[in-house]
Amino acid sequence: MVNVGILGATGMVGQRFINLLDEHPDFNITDLCASSRSAGKRYEDATTWYLDEPMPECVKDIIVSETNPNDVSNDTEIIFSSLPTEFAAKTEKSFAKDYVVASNASALRMEKNIPLIIPEVNPQFLDMIEIQQKENNSDGFVITNPNCSTIALTLTLKPIQDNFNIKKVHVSTMQAISGAGYNGVPSMAIMDNIVPFIGGEEEKMESETLYLLGSQNNGDVSPCDFNISASCHRAPVVDGHTEAVFIELDDDVNIDDVKEKMSSFKALPQELNLHSAPKNPLIVSEDENRPQPRMDRNASDGMAVTVGRLRKDQAFDNSFKYVLVGHNTIRGAAGASILNAELINNKIL
Numbered sequence: 001m002v003n004v005g006i007l008g009a010t011g012m013v014g015q016r017f018i019n020l021l022d023e024h025p026d027f028n029i030t031d032l033c034a035s036s037r038s039a040g041k042r043y044e045d046a047t048t049w050y051l052d053e054p055m056p057e058c059v060k061d062i063i064v065s066e067t068n069p070n071d072v073s074n075d076t077e078i079i080f081s082s083l084p085t086e087f088a089a090k091t092e093k094s095f096a097k098d099y100v101v102a103s104n105a106s107a108l109r110m111e112k113n114i115p116l117i118i119p120e121v122n123p124q125f126l127d128m129i130e131i132q133q134k135e136n137n138s139d140g141f142v143i144t145n146p147n148c149s150t151i152a153l154t155l156t157l158k159p160i161q162d163n164f165n166i167k168k169v170h171v172s173t174m175q176a177i178s179g180a181g182y183n184g185v186p187s188m189a190i191m192d193n194i195v196p197f198i199g200g201e202e203e204k205m206e207s208e209t210l211y212l213l214g215s216q217n218n219g220d221v222s223p224c225d226f227n228i229s230a231s232c233h234r235a236p237v238v239d240g241h242t243e244a245v246f247i248e249l250d251d252d253v254n255i256d257d258v259k260e261k262m263s264s265f266k267a268l269p270q271e272l273n274l275h276s277a278p279k280n281p282l283i284v285s286e287d288e289n290r291p292q293p294r295m296d297r298n299a300s301d302g303m304a305v306t307v308g309r310l311r312k313d314q315a316f317d318n319s320f321k322y323v324l325v326g327h328n329t330i331r332g333a334a335g336a337s338i339l340n341a342e343l344i345n346n347k348i349l
């Protein structure tokens with residue numbers, strides 16, 4: 001078993017980490033860290049638990065630590081980070097001197113030689129780890145996962161990019177409130193409403209998607225070269241991001257071909273049979289009313305993205321469109337970091 005710690009353990013993503021790591025076959029939770037508001041308290045007393053599943057017994061009595069590498073047990077190997085972005089960069093780098101840091105935060109995502117990974121999409125970016133360790137003369141390193149809405153979108157684009165020539169992507173999101181954290185969106189702002197702005201989200205979706213689908217050589221990333229435009233909105237849904245995606249290709253396409261490429265899509269995590277890897281990363285629904293966040297966010301324990309309403313666009317040439325739903329705090333956050341760590345554990349540790 002590999003001992004693991006969690007930074008931001010009392011937050012929305014931190015709770016998902018705990019839930020997904022409870023009874024994990026390879027990882028054992030040893031350390032829970034949060035802000036000085038929570039440090040020194042029993043985890044159960046420090047946390048406003050929001051998940052439907054009960055808090056696992058094994059964490060209730062753990063005393064929350066300060067977020068400091070010196071306060072983490074010596075035999076811990078992997079640190080999962082769900083720190084707020086503003087504290088993440090410096091803190092994660094300080095942990096990376098000795099530990100493997102698998103981070104959700106956006107702070108280090110696009111930094112040179114810090115791999116931003118979706119294991120089904122760009123596992124070859126793991127080559128950056130050796131360069132990062134040499135540069136920093138460190139035993140540990142940082143690996144990051146993308147933004148929650150980017151992960152779901154990019155998973156659906158990968159089999160399309162592998163089989164067709166993408167010219168343009170437009171995406172319009174309806175994002176769950178849990179994506180903003182526990183204190184994120186006031187109920188008076190979101191009930192009976194749609195909020196048409198999520199700070200930084202459109203920029204992240206556009207840049208991270210091109211980066212993930214690009215190529216890398218010795219740590220230099222060449223983003224892929226299609227055009228992408230995102231419009232991001234907050235909707236009164238607790239968990240599960242919905243995205244309406246419009247794609248233009250260079251050539252005409254048979255929609256059944258696209259359906260087949262998406263539903264048969266499998267990659268390295270499925271080949272390696274990693275514990276958190278869904279059997280099929282993409283589930284294609286034929287039902288005209290699906291996907292819906294309440295019904296589809298938990299597909300394959302929240303690790304698969306459901307695609308529906310896949311159809312040709314009648315207004316634009318060489319174009320088709322679909323709707324997707326992905327679980328933002330599982331596939332889009334904690335589950336993504338855990339799958340990254342499972343890949344590292346399989347390939348590197």
Ligand SMILES: NC(=O)c1ccc[n+]([C@@H]2O[C@H](COP(=O)([O-])OP(=O)(O)OC[C@H]3O[C@@H](n4cnc5c(N)ncnc54)[C@H](OP(=O)(O)O)[C@@H]3O)[C@@H](O)[C@H]2O)c1
Pocket residue numbers: 007008009010011012013014033034035036037038039067082083084085087104105106146147148178179180181182183328329332333
């Ligand atoms: N929610 C999502 O769907 C999602 C998806 C992808 C990525 N992310 C990213 O994951 C990170 C966490 O998001 P979240 O939704 O879990 O936020 P959250 O619910 O607000 O939780 C924040 C966590 O960070 C801790 N914290 C706050 N200030 C700190 C400080 N100065 N030093 C150390 N710890 C501190 C908090 O501890 P206390 O309880 O002690 O205050 C809490 O454990 C963010 O970077 C976010 O962008 C979130």
